[in-house]
Each structure stands twice: as structure tokens, then as C-alpha cells.
Amino acid sequence: MSSDTMRAAVKTGAETADIVDVPRPVPGRLEALVRVHACAICASDLRGWASPDIGDRDRGGWNASRPGLTGHELSGVIEAVGDGVTGTRIGESVWIDPICGCEQCPACAAKRYSLCPDAGAICGGYAEYVTTPAHMALPIPHGVSMNVASMISDMMGTPMGATRRASIETGETVAVWGLGPVGLGLVQGARIDGAATIVGVDLHANRRTLAIELGATHVVDPAAENPVAAVRALTDGRGADVVLHSVAAAEASRQAFDALRLEGRMVTVAGFPPAGGQMPKTVIGNWACYHADFPEYVDLLTDGAFRLDPYVTHTYPMADIVEAFHVRLHRPDESLKVIVEMV
Ligand SMILES: [Zn+2]
Ligand SMILES: [Zn+2]
Structure with missing residues (x-):
């Protein structure tokens, strides 16, 4: 594999996907390229996964057929940055708040991206790399694992x-x-x-x-x-x-x-x-939460008041993504949070 490509899951039908080589994304201005460590399966991923539809279905470009699918509960390491982002962030371990906005409207000014008329989601996370606006990639607190960090945005922020x-x-x-x-x-x-x-x-x-x-x-x-x-x-x-x-x-x-x-x-x-x-x-x-409130929520996590660690019942390598989705979708009596590890 050259440095121009990456491995990514691509949906090929209802409840199945292939792992293929696709072009590696390049970070644009104010963006970061994140080497994905963990992508946790969300209930919202399951709707697209089970459908035979592989088109663009939903708000935010929620397209189950794109490389990396709808994966959006992400953690990883910043490997490169675009113009306007300090190079000192390279090597930083991050989790991503996927709900981003236009950065022009009053809701975005208040970091309430879920209220932006043009709100969208950073997805494509079942892949080795994603690009993200650099300010949506936040440092993983000391003592929090990559797998737990992948769940901060949606499994703590949303509830x-x-x-x-x-x-x-x-x-x-x-x-x-x-x-x-x-x-x-x-x-x-x-x-x-x-x-x-x-x-x-x-x-x-x-x-x-x-x-x-x-x-x-x-x-x-x-x-x-x-x-x-x-x-x-x-x-x-x-x-x-x-x-x-x-x-x-x-x-x-x-x-x-x-x-x-x-x-x-x-x-x-x-x-x-x-x-x-x-x-x-x-x-x-309710949809998602306010980006502005994450510092308080992350404190709840590091204080132990809010726990994500007991959620993880299964982890799979990217090669076994079909089995990972199968367990999450069809065995709710034994699976809770299933994490796909891209490294
Ligand atoms: Zn989610
Ligand atoms: Zn906006």
C-alpha cells in the first residue's frame, strides 16, 4: 500500500461490506488528517447497514456506501495537518466531535453546531484515515483509553x-x-x-x-x-x-x-x-449535544461520575467488520458497544 491509499470498508449490500484500497484523504485548510484507532458502532450506523440502499439517505451526507461507511464515533492520532493548523498537533491523540456546522451562523458562534441550519457529520470512520476540521479533534484526557475516547462524542454527549x-x-x-x-x-x-x-x-x-x-x-x-x-x-x-x-x-x-x-x-x-x-x-x-458543553462532560468522565468503560462488550479488527456489525445488530442480549479497531 502506498502512502496515497488506505484500507477502508465499503458497503456492498445489505449487512455486508468489503475492505478495499481507496485514496487516502488529504487535509485541507484548517483540517487535520487522523489515523483512526477505534470506531465504535452506533445504532445510527445499523439503519444504513441493514438496508440494501447504498445511496445518500440522510442529513449530513450520511452515505452508507462511502469508503468508511457512516462511522463517526472516532478516536485516533493526528498524522498531518492542513494550512492554518499548527504542526505541533501532529502526534496528538484525539477524539472527534462529529457534529459540525457552517462556522458562520449564531449557533456555530456559540459552538452549538447541532442547531446550525447546515449541520453535518464527520463520518467515514471505518477506514484507516479520516480528515476533520482540526478544532473538532479534541485531546484525549489522561487515563482515558482510545476505545473509551471513541465513545465520548455520541455515547456521553448525546445522552x-x-x-x-x-x-x-x-x-x-x-x-x-x-x-x-x-x-x-x-x-x-x-x-x-x-x-x-x-x-x-x-x-x-x-x-x-x-x-x-x-x-x-x-x-x-x-x-x-x-x-x-x-x-x-x-x-x-x-x-x-x-x-x-x-x-x-x-x-x-x-x-x-x-x-x-x-x-x-x-x-x-x-x-x-x-x-x-x-x-x-x-x-x-434532541439531537446530539452542544459542542460548548463537552469540557463539563469530559470532566464527568475523568471524575468517574459518567462511565463508558463497561459498555464495551466486543472489539474486532477492521478485517472482521461484517462480524462486528452482525453481533451488534442481531445479538442485543450479549452485545452493547462493539468497537472496530483500525490499527
Ligand atoms: Zn452515533
Ligand atoms: Zn452554522
Whole structure:
């Protein structure tokens, strides 16, 4: 392989990809070239992976057929920089906040890129190299591994951003619908923000067990008992003050809405189909988080208040990316966070 090329995953159909040689990207002005160490599989990667569609489908150029696929939970080492970036950053270990904006609008000026009308995502991470605006590549804190660092942006940023939109007050009761990696982050965010009672709802025993370890006070298996009744039983029949919702399924969405008390607040990171009700309850959408808030979130990680290390159940080399996606998509009872290592 010459220095002009790199190995990258390219999608070839539903749930399959090849590893091929493609041109290595060259950092442009204000960009950095990052040698990828880890790319963690996100639930948002799975939608494109399972689809036979290999076209450009979504906001931010979310194109599952591009070299490196939609990989966006990234860590690595800066290997080269473009014009306008100090060469002293070469060799720096970094994680990437993938949600970037136009750098011209008021939202971008406040480092709230997720509010930019032209927000997009840095992706292509299932490859040996990616380019990124250099200021979106942030130093990995001392003591944080490459694999954990790859999860900072989306697995801590997204649930913390969503939790903050709920404005949880000390002592409130919070129900968390779905205990995948984002849902477990919502449990941790609720605990950090002062919830007294945290009820986690998920079909999978492994995820309920981890939710208890990370701060849930109660867990419910919705296949074994009615989760709405369980939440009401814990709240004198009123329902939860706050529901944090991370399950993209209509029945779960309806249950989550029903478990919310009147004038309660629900934040969803999974979208929200019509709930069929006219109840006076507030539903707030959330996408990603504010870049400006990451220093506080990273402190939560290095303090041990927010944990990402127990999420990693599997790691695979790039050559086994098809198996990695298979385990993440089809074995939710044993996999949580699956990381593809590019080195
Ligand atoms: Zn993601
Ligand atoms: Zn902007």
C-alpha cells in the first residue's frame, strides 16, 4: 500500500461490506488528517447497514456506501495537518466531535453546531484515515483509553445533551425507556442531575443489570410486566416527572408517553411517532449535544461520575467488520458497544 491509499470498508449490500484500497484523504485548510484507532458502532450506523440502499439517505451526507461507511464515533492520532493548523498537533491523540456546522451562523458562534441550519457529520470512520476540521479533534484526557475516547462524542454527549433538556430537579422521578448505550447514558445523566428514583425499561436482562450498576433504582422487563403500571405504582399513580426515551418503536413510544405524569417532560432521542393523546405533557426532541458543553462532560468522565468503560462488550479488527456489525445488530442480549479497531 502506498502512502496515497488506505484500507477502508465499503458497503456492498445489505449487512455486508468489503475492505478495499481507496485514496487516502488529504487535509485541507484548517483540517487535520487522523489515523483512526477505534470506531465504535452506533445504532445510527445499523439503519444504513441493514438496508440494501447504498445511496445518500440522510442529513449530513450520511452515505452508507462511502469508503468508511457512516462511522463517526472516532478516536485516533493526528498524522498531518492542513494550512492554518499548527504542526505541533501532529502526534496528538484525539477524539472527534462529529457534529459540525457552517462556522458562520449564531449557533456555530456559540459552538452549538447541532442547531446550525447546515449541520453535518464527520463520518467515514471505518477506514484507516479520516480528515476533520482540526478544532473538532479534541485531546484525549489522561487515563482515558482510545476505545473509551471513541465513545465520548455520541455515547456521553448525546445522552447528556438530552438529559439537560429535561431540566431535572433534585428528587424527581425519571423513567428511561430503552437501556442500550444511549439509554444507559440517560440513566447516568439522570443520576448526575439529581433524580431520586430512576426506572429503566428494557427487554434485555444484560442491559437492565448494567442500568442498576450505573444508577437505576428500579428496572422493568416490559415482556414480564406492564411498564406503565410499574412506573405508576412507584409514583402514587401519577406517573414519572420526566421520561427519557431512546427506543424507536411505536409501542414503546406510546408506553413512555403514558408513563409521564400530567405536565411532565419527556425528551426523546429516537423520534416520536404520534402518541394518539391530547394530554398536557411536554415532548422535546434532541439531537446530539452542544459542542460548548463537552469540557463539563469530559470532566464527568475523568471524575468517574459518567462511565463508558463497561459498555464495551466486543472489539474486532477492521478485517472482521461484517462480524462486528452482525453481533451488534442481531445479538442485543450479549452485545452493547462493539468497537472496530483500525490499527
Ligand atoms: Zn452515533
Ligand atoms: Zn452554522
